[in-house]
Amino acid sequence: MTTKTSNSFLLLDRFDDTKRYLDNVRRAADAHRKAFGFLPGKVYDEFARKDCLYVLVAETSEGLVYAGHLIFSQSYPTAKIIQIFTNDDFRRDGGATILLDRFKSELTDAGFTSIYAGVAEDLVASNAFWERQQFYVQRVRKGGETRKRIILHRCHELDSPQLFPRSGISNNNPLGLQSLPSGSDLLFLMDLNVVFDLTGPRRTRHEKAVSLFQAERSNLCRLAISDELRAELKETATPGKIDPMEGFIDILPEVPLRKYDDVEPLLAELRSLVFPEKQELSRNDKSDLRHIATAIQHDLAGLITNDEAVLSASRLIKDKYGVELISPDAFLATKIDAQALEFEGQEDIDLRLHHLNSEHAEAIHALLKGQGIHTSQITTAWLPTGLNTLITAHFGVWAERTLVGYITWSNTLATATVVARMVVDKEHIAAADAARIMLSFLIERLPKDASAALIELELPVSLPAVREAAIKLGFKGIPGGKGLIKVALGEVLSKQTWAVHRERLEHNVSVRLPDQIPHFHGPDQQISVVGSDGDRRFIQLDDLESMLSPALLCLPGRPAVITPIRRSYAEPLLGHSEQISLLPSPRATLFRDRHYLCAPINLRHFKRGTLIFFYESTRNGGRASLVAMARVRQAYLKHCTDLRRADFEHSVLNDKTIKAVGTSELKTLVVFDNLFVLPRTIPLKTLIRLGCGSATKLLTTNPISEVQTESILQEIFSND
Numbered sequence: 001m002t003t004k005t006s007n008s009f010l011l012l013d014r015f016d017d018t019k020r021y022l023d024n025v026r027r028a029a030d031a032h033r034k035a036f037g038f039l040p041g042k043v044y045d046e047f048a049r050k051d052c053l054y055v056l057v058a059e060t061s062e063g064l065v066y067a068g069h070l071i072f073s074q075s076y077p078t079a080k081i082i083q084i085f086t087n088d089d090f091r092r093d094g095g096a097t098i099l100l101d102r103f104k105s106e107l108t109d110a111g112f113t114s115i116y117a118g119v120a121e122d123l124v125a126s127n128a129f130w131e132r133q134q135f136y137v138q139r140v141r142k143g144g145e146t147r148k149r150i151i152l153h154r155c156h157e158l159d160s161p162q163l164f165p166r167s168g169i170s171n172n173n174p175l176g177l178q179s180l181p182s183g184s185d186l187l188f189l190m191d192l193n194v195v196f197d198l199t200g201p202r203r204t205r206h207e208k209a210v211s212l213f214q215a216e217r218s219n220l221c222r223l224a225i226s227d228e229l230r231a232e233l234k235e236t237a238t239p240g241k242i243d244p245m246e247g248f249i250d251i252l253p254e255v256p257l258r259k260y261d262d263v264e265p266l267l268a269e270l271r272s273l274v275f276p277e278k279q280e281l282s283r284n285d286k287s288d289l290r291h292i293a294t295a296i297q298h299d300l301a302g303l304i305t306n307d308e309a310v311l312s313a314s315r316l317i318k319d320k321y322g323v324e325l326i327s328p329d330a331f332l333a334t335k336i337d338a339q340a341l342e343f344e345g346q347e348d349i350d351l352r353l354h355h356l357n358s359e360h361a362e363a364i365h366a367l368l369k370g371q372g373i374h375t376s377q378i379t380t381a382w383l384p385t386g387l388n389t390l391i392t393a394h395f396g397v398w399a400e401r402t403l404v405g406y407i408t409w410s411n412t413l414a415t416a417t418v419v420a421r422m423v424v425d426k427e428h429i430a431a432a433d434a435a436r437i438m439l440s441f442l443i444e445r446l447p448k449d450a451s452a453a454l455i456e457l458e459l460p461v462s463l464p465a466v467r468e469a470a471i472k473l474g475f476k477g478i479p480g481g482k483g484l485i486k487v488a489l490g491e492v493l494s495k496q497t498w499a500v501h502r503e504r505l506e507h508n509v510s511v512r513l514p515d516q517i518p519h520f521h522g523p524d525q526q527i528s529v530v531g532s533d534g535d536r537r538f539i540q541l542d543d544l545e546s547m548l549s550p551a552l553l554c555l556p557g558r559p560a561v562i563t564p565i566r567r568s569y570a571e572p573l574l575g576h577s578e579q580i581s582l583l584p585s586p587r588a589t590l591f592r593d594r595h596y597l598c599a600p601i602n603l604r605h606f607k608r609g610t611l612i613f614f615y616e617s618t619r620n621g622g623r624a625s626l627v628a629m630a631r632v633r634q635a636y637l638k639h640c641t642d643l644r645r646a647d648f649e650h651s652v653l654n655d656k657t658i659k660a661v662g663t664s665e666l667k668t669l670v671v672f673d674n675l676f677v678l679p680r681t682i683p684l685k686t687l688i689r690l691g692c693g694s695a696t697k698l699l700t701t702n703p704i705s706e707v708q709t710e711s712i713l714q715e716i717f718s719n720d
Contacts, residue, residue, distance in 0.1 A: 009098055010064065011054060011099070011102055013054050015049050025069045026041055028069065036083050047071050053069060067090040068095045069085055070084045070085075070099040076110075077111065077112050078112065079103075084096055097133070114157055115135070116138075116156075118153055120150070121152050127524070135154035137538030138153050138155040140526050141153065150521070175476075175531045179485065186222060187253075187301055188324075189255055189295050190212075192287070193307075194305065197209035214331070214385045215331035219381070220331060220391070224255050225254055226294065228257045257291065259290070260290050266293050270293060270317075274292070288309075303324075304327070310325055311327055332390055334411070340354035341353045343587070343589065343590060344584045344586055347429065351398070351399055351433055354396070356396045356406070358386070364403065373423070382421055392408055392410045393409050397430075399430045402425075402428070404430050405423065408420065417454045418453055422466060423466075424466055431465045432469060436591065439457075439473055440592075451490045452489050452505040452511075455485065455487075456485045457484045472593075473486070474488075474549040489505065492713075492717070493553045494710075495714075496714055496718070505548075510532040519555060521557070522541075523541055523608050524541070527539055546674075549592070552676060554611060554713055558706075560708075561703050561704065562693070563602070564615045564699050565596070566660075567616055567622035568620050570622070572585070573586070573594060575675075576677040594675070595672075596672060597668065599668060600637055602701040605703055606635035611630075612630050612631065612672055613712065614629065617699060625683045628678055631673065633671040634671045637669070641665070643658065643667070682715050682716065690711045690712065690715075
């Protein structure tokens with residue numbers, strides 16, 4: 001059958017029509033053996049006779065001209081693409097997409113489920129095409145011994161009626177992240193002491209209990225009591241006297257508590273997990289077990305308790321039964337340094353970020369209302385417990401006396417999960433800068449024990465500046481989500497740290513990396529990842545680091561360089577100084593990707609994906625040590641006269657100081673990101689001992705070996 005397509009193409013898919021173009025198909029395939037491999041000539045005839053060959057021809061002034069082809073095999077319900085090709089003359093006209101769209105449509109109508117294609121990992125342009133066509137890597141295998149290639153097996157799931165749902169793997173949500181459940185879906189049972197802590201203001205745990213009820217007010221959870229509490233209060237009530245506690249619990253939902261039975265299997269199992277060494281259980285012990293069993297029986301989110309024995313068994317209970325055992329302080333906000341931070345903005349406007357309190361309430365309300373947020377939303381979502389809260393952080397960005405941006409966030413169950421809301425004055429010139437400041441501050445201020453944190457960011461719908469800033473920091477949108485979501489790993493993974501950070505990533509956000517650290521063979525290599533949804537997928541190393549940013553995966557064999565930087569430029573560009581500056585932070589610190597400029601001869605050292613170790617030289621009182629590390633995003637040559645404002649604002653140089661990095665008019669511009677200040681600097685004497693060069697050699701950029709890189713990483717993280 002001959003089908004008319006757009007752009008004056010015809011698509012032929014029957015042997016009577018395609019046979020006349022078989023010589024064209026053979027010649028095209030033989031000319032591109034590096035991509036396709038070799039097929040005997042007769043094989044093309046066999047595919048054509050089985051109508052497993054599409055030929056694309058173009059209508060030209062000289063008649064019909066061969067433009068491309070697609071060869072496939074099929075075994076219901078799956079199909080495999082053997083070759084797809086378009087001539088250079090027609091590639092920009094979308095010839096390959098026309099072939100593939102037709103193939104997808106035919107198979108979808110026929111009820112097929114999937115299409116597969118094998119692509120060599122080193123074919124960068126081809127892999128980019130398949131990624132755009134939503135063919136995602138499902139597995140990786142080694143190619144033949146001759147070329148020693150890595151073959152990526154890509155899969156596209158067709159939108160045809162299926163017994164089982166599609167996996168949901170997509171570019172929009174590569175890690176399979178799940179939108180956080182609404183607080184109304186998280187019902188927790190409280191034990192007796194937690195309720196008494198709330199109603200007794202002189203009790204030592206009163207503040208923590210208050211934070212728990214503020215969390216419910218903020219829709220982070222729902223709280224319930226057992227019928228045991230109501231019965232106990234009735235037993236102890238004084239006749240004729242009103243008990244405030246009894247009146248208070250009338251507003252809480254009630255769950256019937258499971259009866260205690262020593263031989264009942266669930267209670268016996270829970271006893272072995274919670275009280276493994278106790279021969280005799282007290283009344284309170286039995287009550288604890290009944291509460292846990294009730295949470296399991298009624299499929300509740302979990303139990304809130306102060307009992308240390310119960311809390312110590314929380315990991316075992318969570319792994320076995322899926323319910324949380326948490327203390328009342330699970331929702332307490334992490335204490336954050338409230339000292340104001342200042343940044344250079346555009347047009348000489350300095351921006352200031354600091355903690356907000358009750359005296360700023362009027363300004364916050366004005367900003368939120370100005371962006372179309374109704375008062376009901378402000379009081380229930382953005383400021384549900386006011387600014388004197390125990391569970392929520394509130395920060396704002398000011399331009400002089402104007403509040404330009406506002407961010408608030410709360411912990412959900414644990415510090416590893418954060419719900420944030422952010423808004424900026426979209427009409428203000430500093431809107432984009434304010435968004436960058438607040439998002440970076442949020443990610444950087446996550447507590448150390450919350451590395452691998454899941455952040456869900458809710459945004460008003462019409463704030464493109466915020467959305468763009470968030471996406472550049474690795475946030476992604478997910479189907480059914482309220483806003484954007486990301487994982488912030490915040491760690492450098494090396495041989496020494498791989499196991500601990502891999503475990504933390506899996507425990508906190510249910511994303512699982514390979515058991516063993518892979519060996520590096522390119523920034524586009526595919527890393528096996530099991531997402532939060534339980535599906536295995538393969539993600540390019542470069543993309544994975546961006547999704548987990550800030551993160552560096554220091555795989556064995558990954559190229560690395562040591563590059564020098566003077567102290568006067570290092571401190572503002574890298575931000576590693578422990579001394580507090582009295583001046584605003586340079587504009588470069590607002591950006592995730594920053595620019596390092598150096599001599600043109602160094603371009604060869606800065607390949608994409610290379611690790612950079614920044615060496616602060618001794619000039620101007622420098623430390624003579626490695627102080628920070630990052631990764632190369634790209635590097636290219638640029639003439640000084642072609643450097644523009646955008647180039648300089650991502651660096652700490654300008655058109656005057658650029659001369660300080662060499663006399664050549666041509667510069668290497670290195671774009672780097674995922675910057676980490678080293679927790680332990682590596683002094684010159686250690687670098688010399690590791691064979692990384694002398695003081696003189698370290699004044700220029702030099703690559704280091706795999707062994708040297710591993711030794712440096714071991715020095716940095718030896719006690720982590």
